[in-house]
Amino acid sequence: MAARLDDLDRKILAELQADASQSLDEIARKVGSSKTPVWNRIRKLREAGVITRQTVILDPEALGLEACFFVLIRTSEHEAEWQQRFLTTLRARPEVLEAHRLAGDIDYILKVRVANARAYDAFYQALISEVRIYNVTALLSMEEIKSTTILPV
Amino acid sequence: MAARLDDLDRKILAELQADASQSLDEIARKVGSSKTPVWNRIRKLREAGVITRQTVILDPEALGLEACFFVLIRTSEHEAEWQQRFLTTLRARPEVLEAHRLAGDIDYILKVRVANARAYDAFYQALISEVRIYNVTALLSMEEIKSTTILPV
DNA sequence: TCTGAAAATTCTTTGAC
């Protein structure tokens, strides 16, 4: 699964992660190469699935999404049908930014972005009405110390 | 802090979040407008800080970063100096993708991406050697059900 | 695989409505 990347690939990925709006010329200059090779490598990195998509990062506060919760979920249900419904629900909800199935006594963790505590409660009520859940702990973020999409390459 | 956005702004933001490599013409067509107004709005959304940056999303697996941990941290220290050192440490560590200060009995949560369990342990040892921490619980992700940077607009 | 240049497309600005 892991792609074989050389030093030039890594430099290009670092530049693209830092700022994807840079021109090819600019990236080529910074990584010490020229336009065509950089362009060919980016194309290959896309095809190989290393680069999945290009996007803009928005400021949640500027959109009025001022509350961030991490939700720890324990469930007594472990049947395929239940799990399928739970997954479908999570994927359909735009306020759920992350969802992971965990090892250990906590079964799932979610990261949820909403306008305020009331909006979180609406989400919570909707969730437990759709799927049976044994235990839920919501951790409210007071301060976002760090939040990055930049992976070390 | 929250910017006033109209329907056209929201449509543009949705398109940019979905795929920032689209041309202005394409975005304009999809949102039912034309190039110049779309361009002006994007510029204003940047200036207003709604759009913070443009980036590429990479596949962590393709980079060999196959382990994802959520780390729950309790500390007995609440002095400014300790907190400053802790924050600086987290921000400097590229494997820490998210860090939040929480309300409640758990003080901090981190999201950490590493190659494997051994790499996580190296991170953990480095962290506790740099700052005093009372209690740490690591939750290992078995499956990434959802992971998106797309905020509901 | 890289270099360099040409062709095609897109971005950005301008001025009229």
Place this chain on the structure above:
DNA sequence: GTCAAAGAATTTTCAGA
């Protein structure tokens, strides 16, 4: 604020080394 057009810059392709 919108539209259309034009100049500037960029992306993409394609030879040749």
